[in-house]
Amino acid sequence: MTESSSVKSMLYEHLTSLDIEAVADKGLVAILPIGSIEIHGFHMLVGTDSITVHRIAALAAENGIHCSLSTLLRVCFRE
Template sequence: MKWEELTSKDIEELDKDKTVVILPIGSIEVHGPHLPLGTDTITIYYVVLKATEIEDALVLPPLYYAYVPENRNFKGTISLKSDTFLKLLEDILDEVARQGFKKFLIVNGHGGNRRPLALFLRKMLEKNKR
């Protein structure tokens, strides 16, 4: 199920204790002259949607923006500040939790997100948020 295709009533009727909510994350960055800037996000979103054909889950719209300082000098790359990226993740998941959902899965499609995501997880555990 895609979050953006559901109605408010659909969200209300879901079993919040059992439903897994997935946030696919990629980036907007250069991938050479032959691939689109959104390659990481396009790929991970496709993989997540295919996986939900096997195991039901609720998929949030993919997050195209990330912390990509290594590629900022290439045209087309959009890099958030690390603080902005981490706060955006927290705000998105806080909003999903506010809806009553308890199970979250962040699926990463961009190698450069590994460190920021590890930091995010550590911060959330320290705050007892997840």
């Protein structure tokens, strides 16, 4: 990580609250990945969207972008 040796990761779930405060004090932006759990048909995982956004966030973090923990938008059930 280039901007601070005190912050150990770009993924917020790997940081303490003090680490996140240090990032916020610098005015840096973080990505908030939002996914969902929903049915995409019987052939796909219900967590496809969540898995995808979590992986995109991990790739962004590897490239120096701060990322918050992935958040679920809603849960959909088949009626």
